[in-house]
Amino acid sequence: MCIYGCTMVSLARILLFATYCVIVNSTAASRVLELSDRFLDIHKEGQWLIMMYAPWCAHCKRLEPIWAHVAQYLHATSIRVGRIDCTRFTSVAHSFKIKGYPTILFLSGNHHFVYNGDRTRDEIVKFAMRLSGPPVQEITKSTSFNTLKKDKDLYFLYVGEKSGMLWDVYHNIAATFQPHAFFYQSHPVVVDKHAPIEKTPTLLVYKENVHYNFTDYKITDRKKLNDTLYKWVNAERFSTFPKVTRGNINQLFMTNKNLVLAVLEENQLEEVPPNMLEFKDMVESVIKMKRQKYHDDFQFGWIANPDLVNSIAMMVVPLPSLIVINSTTNHHYIPEDEPEKLTPHVIELFLEQIQHESVPKYGGNSIIVRIYRSWFEVRFALASMWQGNPILTLVLFGLPAGFLSLICYNIWCPDIFDADEEEEGKYKQFIFKYNIT
Helix, strand or coil: CHHHHHHHHHHHHHHHHHHHHHHHHHHHHCCCEEECCCHHHHCCCCEEEEEEECCCCHHHHHHHHHHHHHHHHCCCCCEEEEEEECCCCHHHHHHCCCCCCCEEEEEECCEEEEECCCCCHHHHHHHHHHHHCCCCEECCCCCHHHHHHHHCCEEEEEECCCCCHHHHHHHHHHHHHCCCCCEEEECHHHHHHHCCCCCCCEEEEEECCEEEECCCCCCCCHHHHHHHHHHHHHHHCCCCCCEECCCCHHHHHCCCCEEEEEECCCCCCCCCCHHHHHHHHHHHHHHHHCHHHHCCCEEEEEECCHHHHHHHHCCCCCCCEEEEEECCCCEEECCCCCHHHCCHHHHHHHHHHHHCCCCCCEECCCHHHHHHHHHHHHHHHHHHHHHHCHHHHHHHHHHHHHHHHHHHHHHHHHHHHHHHHHHHHHHHHHHHHHCCC
């Protein structure tokens, strides 16, 4: 009886725990709103973060668990997270001009923004949080800076009154770059010891636990100030040595700088092997030690996607290696020295040669280069498929080739046979006419 009673209690606990898990999971899943074409009637009401998807899309399926985490994280905010099956509700896809899946949109009133960054929870949440508020957020408490520095690894700060030409230009530029960076405004008393303020108004960017000042604030010509500040914000909105991915490389190209990349490789846990980590640190030391010398012309970074670099360089680059890409012309430069012989001093000499245009450049945007790059990508993709799964590659490309051969055979071979029969008929007529035996 005791054993039976204990068993019943255990079963009851298991059932209770299972019920709790189902409730929790269903609650978490319900954070993502499944929307229909009726969304077109309400999309201007409030703020929405929407994933436009198709059920057959593999990229959409990989994004689903991440999207659930995004919805869970933003549940306590005013941002509603949803998704729409564009294969069922084609009117929605047509209205928002959806060209591919998945497409992530942030909607607020008459404004909508397309997300083009990395499909990770943190990056998507940052994107939504930046757009959920005004272009420039005001900081009124000194203690808020401690939280700000902890949560934001990079932000822009205007210190001074909300008036004057510098403030107007800053506010307008903040509205332009709002999807990509955080912008704040405060007063000297509030900022106090958190930032080096000598006089106001002033502008700073915070990254790597250091504030860097905008030094051209004395410009009196409005257009020149706008162009100078725009260029400064565009160049400073990245960390000194970021990880470069498919999601942010296009934004890095917009800096119009030379992109200096340490090409590495990660394992499945996104860990860099020790030998490559040493190479990465060595390349990073160049910009950390010589920021004033190289910051205006070069944007440093590291990339763990060799396929992307191979496509740019149109060759299989060794690992680790160094490549410099001109973001304006799409030319690239590769050191003549082997990767293991590169040192900070050698890299500095190489960068100086690029500045003086005394080093060979490759690639570019010519038609011939584009054709060759397309051919290289196709050839590289086929080679990768063959190495990964030769049987599947044979099935995918062997069967179409076989069918094509049969079609060609049926088209050409009957003509040959008909020609032989026609020649044979003429030969028989000739024999019959002249009585040749």
